[in-house]
Amino acid sequence: MEWLNAVVQGTLLGGLYALFAAGLSLIFGVMRLVNIAHGDLIVMAAYLGLTATVVLGIHPLVALIVVIPAMAGIGYVLQRGILNRTLGDDLLPPLLVTFGLSVIIQNALLEGYTADPQKMNAGALETASLSVGGLSLGILPVLTFAVAVAVIAGLQWMFYHTALGRAFRAVSDNQDIAQLMGLNKRHIFGLAMALALAVTAIAGIFLGIRTSFDPSIGGGRLIFGFEAVIIGGLGNLWGTLAGGVILGVAQTVGAKIDPGWQVLSGHIAFLLILAVRPQGLFPRVSG
Amino acid sequence: MPEPILKISKLSAHYGDFQALYGVDMEVAEGEVLAIIGANGAGKTTLLRSLSGLMSNEAGQITYRGQAIGALRADQVAALGIALVPEGRQLFPSLTVEENLMIGGRVNRAGPWNLHKVYDLFPILQERRGQASTSLSGGQQQMVAIGRALMSNPDLILFDEISLGLAPIIIKDIYAALPGIVGGGMSAVIVEQDITKALSVSSRVYCLQEGRVSLEGGSATVSREEISRAYFGIA
Ligand SMILES: Nc1ncnc2c1ncn2[C@@H]1O[C@H](COP(=O)(O)OP(=O)(O)OP(=O)(O)O)[C@@H](O)[C@H]1O
Ligand SMILES: [Mg+2]
Numbered sequence A: 001m002e003w004l005n006a007v008v009q010g011t012l013l014g015g016l017y018a019l020f021a022a023g024l025s026l027i028f029g030v031m032r033l034v035n036i037a038h039g040d041l042i043v044m045a046a047y048l049g050l051t052a053t054v055v056l057g058i059h060p061l062v063a064l065i066v067v068i069p070a071m072a073g074i075g076y077v078l079q080r081g082i083l084n085r086t087l088g089d090d091l092l093p094p095l096l097v098t099f100g101l102s103v104i105i106q107n108a109l110l111e112g113y114t115a116d117p118q119k120m121n122a123g124a125l126e127t128a129s130l131s132v133g134g135l136s137l138g139i140l141p142v143l144t145f146a147v148a149v150a151v152i153a154g155l156q157w158m159f160y161h162t163a164l165g166r167a168f169r170a171v172s173d174n175q176d177i178a179q180l181m182g183l184n185k186r187h188i189f190g191l192a193m194a195l196a197l198a199v200t201a202i203a204g205i206f207l208g209i210r211t212s213f214d215p216s217i218g219g220g221r222l223i224f225g226f227e228a229v230i231i232g233g234l235g236n237l238w239g240t241l242a243g244g245v246i247l248g249v250a251q252t253v254g255a256k257i258d259p260g261w262q263v264l265s266g267h268i269a270f271l272l273i274l275a276v277r278p279q280g281l282f283p284r285v286s287g
Numbered sequence B: 001m002p003e004p005i006l007k008i009s010k011l012s013a014h015y016g017d018f019q020a021l022y023g024v025d026m027e028v029a030e031g032e033v034l035a036i037i038g039a040n041g042a043g044k045t046t047l048l049r050s051l052s053g054l055m056s057n058e059a060g061q062i063t064y065r066g067q068a069i070g071a072l073r074a075d076q077v078a079a080l081g082i083a084l085v086p087e088g089r090q091l092f093p094s095l096t097v098e099e100n101l102m103i104g105g106r107v108n109r110a111g112p113w114n115l116h117k118v119y120d121l122f123p124i125l126q127e128r129r130g131q132a133s134t135s136l137s138g139g140q141q142q143m144v145a146i147g148r149a150l151m152s153n154p155d156l157i158l159f160d161e162i163s164l165g166l167a168p169i170i171i172k173d174i175y176a177a178l179p180g181i182v183g184g185g186m187s188a189v190i191v192e193q194d195i196t197k198a199l200s201v202s203s204r205v206y207c208l209q210e211g212r213v214s215l216e217g218g219s220a221t222v223s224r225e226e227i228s229r230a231y232f233g234i235a
Helices: A002-031 A038-056 A060-087 A090-113 A139-161 A163-173 A175-180 A185-210 A220-234 A237-258 A259-276 B044-051 B074-080 B097-106 B116-119 B125-126 B138-148 B168-182 B197-201 B226-232
Strands: A129-132 A135-138 B005-013 B018-028 B033-038 B063-064 B082-085 B158-160 B189-192 B203-211 B214-220
Touching: A002 A038, A002 A135, A002 A139, A002 A163, A002 A185, A002 A220, A002 A237, A002 B097, A038 A060, A038 A090, A038 A185, A038 A220, A060 A185, A090 A220, A129 A139, A129 B074, A129 B125, A135 A139, A135 A220, A139 A163, A139 A185, A139 A237, A163 A175, A163 A185, A163 B097, A175 A185, A175 B074, A175 B125, A220 A237, A220 A259, A237 A259, B018 B044, B018 B097, B018 B214, B033 B044, B033 B197, B033 B226, B044 B082, B044 B158, B044 B189, B063 B125, B074 B082, B082 B203, B097 B116, B116 B138, B116 B168, B125 B138, B138 B158, B168 B189, B168 B197
Parallel strands: B033 B189, B033 B203, B082 B158, B158 B189
Antiparallel strands: A129 A135, B005 B018, B005 B063, B203 B214
């Protein structure tokens, strides 16, 4: 029963990791950009959420109404203003620029909020739980997982059933020919980054309710996100969810064996899967 | 002669240090079908890439309906009504047949072409509408590429090697569809290796040789000797 509990808790934790990863996956899929600053953007969203709850006196989940559009706007401007200029045949410039961005965000957060750990107060939501078949499930982890599934289902639907999704896929396939169809790739990339950072906003809020955070934790979230994306297979959003769940389960089961092993066993699971299936478990079939 | 729909003057194009076009002058009249022939590497694709905005040139080198478009991006050129059927078809592999056509219609210009019209022209595409574009035969893919360009209701359509790599019977089908495409007043530039085909569908022909225009003439009047001289550069 305790093991089952560890697996269930790990699965729910995987929802949070999938939220960390979905934006990375989307950005890589559409424009082959590896965003090193992704984790710091998640932390930035958590701080924006914190500020919104303090200044406006609202619940962290209500703060999403402010933080999602704010992050989406930041994403669009960031892409059009800076990142588009780094994209080309060479993968190195965007890596370097997003690495620099990561350093800038961390320092700006340090300056603005100090290094003290912060936490968002979600009231009763943090401790509420329901009992299912002898297991006690926290409402917050269940909600996080449900939101992750909804976000991924929504992105998947958008990708395959809307004109915007069609444009994303076309630009991902062939940027030149997509331009011939009247698509301005700079704008499309801007929209993709806006969408990715909107998801990042959700990830940041759930992170900030679940645990305390400080400006330095972005790198760790980036790694978890990367591992989830790569376990699941590049460019496959449902795979990303599966990757998050595998990572989460490996961590909680590892922690069950020895509390010090939580993070380590996640990395080991990642390395094992990478060794056996270098393209991840569910790589995108076409393209 | 009325004002041409497209006027190219002293167009040059480069790939890094390599110059692919040298001062090309050309005109396309309203409603005309123009053929461009030339040996491999003569610069035909480079010319069409320049016209469609995939390669950036000096603004004044290309004038479309009186507007300098040489420096515009491809999406801006597309919005003005120039569509390219690219060499090698270049469909979007992650899109279905119908999605490939629909994305062509994103440039939402008024005109006769829509999904129904394209399916009327190429009925086989309607049967295959939900399939991945990569699952089609070469000829069917070419039909999608043509349909995708038509969906934007262009005033000027550029074809780069429509028949390359296709079986003769398919080529015949595709050329049979051509009058239905350009008959509505659309102007067309056809790049074609098959000289006989090129001459039979066009009113005028230009030959490119090593990035320069080596011949310009009426398709019905140029002689075989003139063409082979212009094509191969044999004096
Ligand atoms: N991307 C590129 N980089 C460098 N040189 C190029 C590039 N594309 C074409 N060229 C060169 O430019 C010249 C013209 O090429 P282009 O593709 O326009 O010829 P083409 O007439 O279309 O030939 P083909 O009949 O083989 O399609 C050739 O010498 C070619 O080698
Ligand atoms: Mg060519």
